[in-house]
Amino acid sequence: MLKTFKHILQANEFLSLAKEKRKVVFYSEGKSYWPIFKGLIDGILEESELNICYITSGKDDPAFDYNKNNFKSFLIDESYVRNWLFLNMQADVLIMTMPDLDKYQVKRSKYPVHYIYVQHALMSLHMAYREGAFDWYDTVFCSGPHHVQEIRLLEKKYDLPQKKILKHGYARLDSIIKHKQSKEVDNKSRHALFAPSWGPNAAIEMGLGDQVVEKLLSFGYKVTLRPHPETLKSSSAIVNKIISKHDKNEMFFYDESISSLDSFHQSDFMISDWSGSALEYSFGLEKPVIFLDLPKKINNPKYEEIDAVPLEVSVREDIGVIVGVDDLTPKLIESLSYKKVDSSKYVFNIGRSDSYGVKYILDMVNL
Numbered sequence: 254m255l256k257t258f259k260h261i262l263q264a265n266e267f268l269s270l271a272k273e274k275r276k277v278v279f280y281s282e283g284k285s286y287w288p289i290f291k292g293l294i295d296g297i298l299e300e301s302e303l304n305i306c307y308i309t310s311g312k313d314d315p316a317f318d319y320n321k322n323n324f325k326s327f328l329i330d331e332s333y334v335r336n337w338l339f340l341n342m343q344a345d346v347l348i349m350t351m352p353d354l355d356k357y358q359v360k361r362s363k364y365p366v367h368y369i370y371v372q373h374a375l376m377s378l379h380m381a382y383r384e385g386a387f388d389w390y391d392t393v394f395c396s397g398p399h400h401v402q403e404i405r406l407l408e409k410k411y412d413l414p415q416k417k418i419l420k421h422g423y424a425r426l427d428s429i430i431k432h433k434q435s436k437e438v439d440n441k442s443r444h445a446l447f448a449p450s451w452g453p454n455a456a457i458e459m460g461l462g463d464q465v466v467e468k469l470l471s472f473g474y475k476v477t478l479r480p481h482p483e484t485l486k487s488s489s490a491i492v493n494k495i496i497s498k499h500d501k502n503e504m505f506f507y508d509e510s511i512s513s514l515d516s517f518h519q520s521d522f523m524i525s526d527w528s529g530s531a532l533e534y535s536f537g538l539e540k541p542v543i544f545l546d547l548p549k550k551i552n553n554p555k556y557e558e559i560d561a562v563p564l565e566v567s568v569r570e571d572i573g574v575i576v577g578v579d580d581l582t583p584k585l586i587e588s589l590s591y592k593k594v595d596s597s598k599y600v601f602n603i604g605r606s607d608s609y610g611v612k613y614i615l616d617m618v619n620l
Contacts, residue, residue: 260334263327267306268341274304274325276345276618282331283311285482285510286350289373291319292424293348296611298323303618306344310335335359342366345618352386361389367617371610372396374529375423375536375600377563378403380549380556381527388413392617394421394610397600399564406559419613422606426596429514429537430604443586444475446520450528451483454548458488461545461578463495465524470504472583477506477516481528485509522589524581526550527565535572536596541589542573543581564599 267275277297279290294305298321307316307326316326329335342362350373355361361368370390377399378387387393387404393416395401401418408415447465449456456462457480469476476499480492499505508516517534524543525531527550531542549566556563569575571594576585602609 257330257334260329263329264334264338267308267327267338268343270306272343275306275343277303277614278306278308278342278344278347280339280347280349280351281307281309281311281314281316282351283309283482284314285311286373287315288428289350289371289424290348291315292427292607293371293610293614294319294324296607297614300611301615303615308338332358346614348614352382354387355389356383356385367391369614369617370394372400372421372423373425375426375532376529376565377561379407379559379561380551380553380563381529381565382552384553384555385411386553387416390416392417392419392613394419394613395601396421396423397564399561399599403559403561406561410558419609420601421610421613422602423533423600424606424610426533426537426600427604427606429517429533432514432518433538442473442475443522444477444520445469445586446477446479446516446523446534447525448479448516448523448528448530448534449481449484449526449545450550451481451487452550452552454526454550455481455484455528456526456545456547457484457491457495459547460491461547462491463498464578465545465581466495466499466505468578468581469524470499470502472586473504474586475504475506477508477520479508479516479530522586529565531573532565532568532599535591535594536600539591539593541591543586543589544569544573544575546575546577568594568599 297303297305304323308329309316310329310331312328336358339359343364344366346367346369348369348371350371368390369392370387371394375396393404395418466476496507522541523531523534526545526547535542572592597603
């Protein structure tokens with residue numbers, strides 16, 4: 254009850270701000286999304302006198318340690334207070350990474366607000382996301398040509414109003430490349446990053462997580478387990494069982510923060526299933542990926558109605574190898590090599606995405 258009261262106070266504090274101080278609003282579901290937003294926020298504050306309101310449902314969001322003029326953060330819940338605040342939102346633009354706007358509990362405001370969706374993954378928009386996930390956004394920031402194509406095909410197929418599109422890029426990939434570290438591969442102590450996706454057909458949820466970790470450790474490799482935050486919400490008992498079994502092994506490491514890039518840089522190869530992080534890893538670090546041969550991550554059963562092969566399907570064999578868990582062997586791993594791909598074919602404005610996003614937001618506010 255006390256937490257709810259505090260969230261109500263925060264929501265009212267936001268709504269009581271002068272209109273000029275809440276033209277630009279960001280909403281984050283938690284700390285994992287701060288790296289997606291930070292460059293945009295930095296750019297807006299550097300290039301304008303605008304105030305930024307940052308509303309988050311993560312009590313440990315790095316935004317609370319971001320002390321800059323014209324920036325104010327607010328903490329609310331992920332349920333009643335948030336839903337009420339969204340319905341009563343007054344802002345020029347609201348920038349989010351949350352799909353399914355106006356489909357479930359979170360509704361569009363009863364006041365005029367321009368909603369901007371910023372990608373938090375490179376995956377395609379019609380298979381891994383639910384049907385209609387982007388229908389109620391006014392602008393979609395697209396990471397690459399596949400997103401532009403998919404948005405237009407979805408609009409045509411379902412007779413939707415045409416959205417504004419920005420050929421944006423992907424801030425997380427920019428950060429991965431910017432902080433890229435050189436690391437020599439030592440076949441005697443290679444380091445595997447096990448970073449699967451989430452959902453009923455994902456490796457950990459299917460009970461394959463410990464099998465993969467144990468195999469890799471038995472080969473003499475270092476192993477970092479990096480589960481998806483949604484897996485931690487729904488299958489924490491499975492993850493905790495793996496951790497407790499191996500936490501005394503000095504070759505085993507656990508990384509619960511997908512916002513950190515340390516495990517990316519410290520590893521030599523990734524093992525995944527249908528996680529979008531595999532694309533970031535390959536495009537950004539030019540390191541090999543082993544894809545476990547598991548069922549596709551399908552959150553939209555109608556995805557085949559859209560005449561476009563999802564990027565995460567089409568690019569798998571270009572950036573890695575696809576194997577069953579039983580086929581993970583030292584011989585396979587030691588034969589891994591990166592298959593060079595031109596990531597600029599798949600991602601816009603590599604290294605410059607934030608500047609494009611900042612210009613768009615400022616132009617939108619100044620209309």
